Amino acid sequence: MTLAGVAATLLVVAALVIAFGASRSGAAAAGEGSAVFGEAHQSSLTVALPPPSTDKIYGALQARGRPIVVIDAGHGGRDPGARSVSGEVVEKDLTLALAHELRDKLVERGRVRVAMTRDDDRYLTLDDRAAVARRLDAAMFVSIHIDSAVNPLARGASVYSLSDVASDAEAAQLAARENGALASIGTGGSVQAMLSDLAMRSQMSASADLASRLVNKSAGRFELRPQPHKFAAFYVLKSAQTPAVLFEAGYISNVDDEQLLRDPAHRSAIVLALAQAIEADVAAHARH
Ligand SMILES: [Zn+2]
Numbered sequence: 001m002t003l004a005g006v007a008a009t010l011l012v013v014a015a016l017v018i019a020f021g022a023s024r025s026g027a028a029a030a031g032e033g034s035a036v037f038g039e040a041h042q043s044s045l046t047v048a049l050p051p052p053s054t055d056k057i058y059g060a061l062q063a064r065g066r067p068i069v070v071i072d073a074g075h076g077g078r079d080p081g082a083r084s085v086s087g088e089v090v091e092k093d094l095t096l097a098l099a100h101e102l103r104d105k106l107v108e109r110g111r112v113r114v115a116m117t118r119d120d121d122r123y124l125t126l127d128d129r130a131a132v133a134r135r136l137d138a139a140m141f142v143s144i145h146i147d148s149a150v151n152p153l154a155r156g157a158s159v160y161s162l163s164d165v166a167s168d169a170e171a172a173q174l175a176a177r178e179n180g181a182l183a184s185i186g187t188g189g190s191v192q193a194m195l196s197d198l199a200m201r202s203q204m205s206a207s208a209d210l211a212s213r214l215v216n217k218s219a220g221r222f223e224l225r226p227q228p229h230k231f232a233a234f235y236v237l238k239s240a241q242t243p244a245v246l247f248e249a250g251y252i253s254n255v256d257d258e259q260l261l262r263d264p265a266h267r268s269a270i271v272l273a274l275a276q277a278i279e280a281d282v283a284a285h286a287r288h
Contacts, residue, residue, distance in 0.1 A: 057113050073100075103119075143237070143242070157225065178234055234246055
């Protein structure tokens with residue numbers, strides 16, 4: 001290369017550095033020639049960043065490109081959730097066991113991909129949980145909890161879908177309890193107020209469809225509450241911005257339910273029903 005060639009190369013490099021700096025600072029008040037140049041650089045600057053490590057996506061090879069289902073193991077870390085009637089287990093451990101087993105079942109069946117809001121014992125805010133679904137543009141969000149009641153005879157699973165009006169006083173109380181963490185993140189306004197727009201209406205109706213499928217697939221396989229599909233204004237479901245349900249796998253305050261929920265064989269019946277309902281819902285939406 002000649003000396004002139006080297007000088008020309010240096011000039012081009014200098015121009016590149018300037019254009020890069022200009023487009024980075026956003027002060028690209030340059031002439032027409034360098035505007036085109038700047039654009040070429042813009043495209044290389046808008047490369048998507050890899051998602052945070054928490055957004056790990058699980059899936060079989062044949063599930064590549066398939067919809068993503070976010071599984072949310074309720075509670076975690078310094079928030080143990082409800083304590084079992086025996087005092088030997090807490091809700092956060094059983095929700096995590098169910099979430100792991102549901103993830104593995106869905107991955108094994110290969111029809112969807114899966115992400116988890118947590119896959120270990122850690123504390124997350126409701127916003128942290130919902131944000132995973134939004135970041136991944138998830139097809140649905142399934143939050144797993146275990147119920148607890150003062151009445152030691154209350155037992156069976158139930159499914160809650162998002163609504164601006166609670167189906168009964170108990171559903172309203174549960175939503176108020178689960179929304180309790182909101183005080184610590186300083187969110188103003190009620191969930192009801194945020195549920196007014198049209199997008200939310202369609203999210204609510206899709207969530208109700210998903211909840212019905214969960215109930216239908218569960219019926220006859222394990223104990224359900226007498227009216228298993230309930231509605232309430234759950235902040236975490238609303239914020240997921242995708243069809244979202246909260247599944248209560250049983251009552252940790254009931255001796256029989258505690259024993260069943262601690263039994264991997266019983267949990268696998270629950271997990272299979274959940275997996276089949278999730279897949280049926282994804283398939284139904286794919287046809288539209
Ligand atoms: Zn819970």
